[in-house]
Amino acid sequence: MSRMLRQMISCHWTAKRIQRYLDADPSAPLTPGEVTRLEEHVAACERCREVLGQHRLLHRALSLWTGTRPVDQAAIDRMRSVLEDLTEGRQA
């Protein structure tokens, strides 16, 4: 019973950190100790490993839409031209 409870607590602890683990955002980094604990739990827990995989795949799926609709290169070039005008003193 206590083993089950420990497992539940560990799953809950991991679930609250999985997204920060995958994002590795500088605003909210996990400590090295947290990373180790999370990775050890995921290695041993099939359910949390599944959740981790799903979040990873979701992020990949969402990122792909950026790749399929790139910003128009002509628009980028026009904004570069605006920037050049500014920095060359032709516009202010």
Place this chain on the structure above:
Amino acid sequence: MSPARTPDDVARRRAFAEVVEPEIEVMLRVARSLTGSAVDAEDLVQESLVRAFRAVDRFDGRHPRAWLLTILRNTNANLHRRRRPTTVDDWELIHASRPAFGAAEAPAAEDVYVHEQLDAPLRDAVAALDPRFRSVLVLVDVHDLSYAEAASVLDVPVGTVMSRLSRARERVRKAIGPTLTTIRGDQS
């Protein structure tokens, strides 16, 4: 005749160009999210560049993208308040796109799965999100902004970005969970 420039002035202009030029693409992407239009996005970025240049002396050189996105947000609020205040709701625009014919590289197997299997359920799940949650999801997961950059665009604390993002992803994951599981099973 243009006014004489000091070496400091020249260095300042050069530094500004070097910091800003790599951020133009992300500025255009986020501007499109904010305005919902490619044409309006260009107008917004152009005005933002002018304002950033005027304000460059107040920029401390740290986190240029967040600085520029904050200017973008403020400029948009001033220019387009009457139309779409902080919508960042371009999911339909993004989703309506398709890869161009004649792409130079064949897509990876996982990418094919993503397109063919996840397309419809993902669209439905994201469309069903509360706009506040969807905005964060689009900025961070579609536009690849950091938490701090998304916070700058939305004018909310980083903690709010994190909590909204977490909820948005969990809702989407749970909504399409069976599809994700099936795909994993098929791949193994």
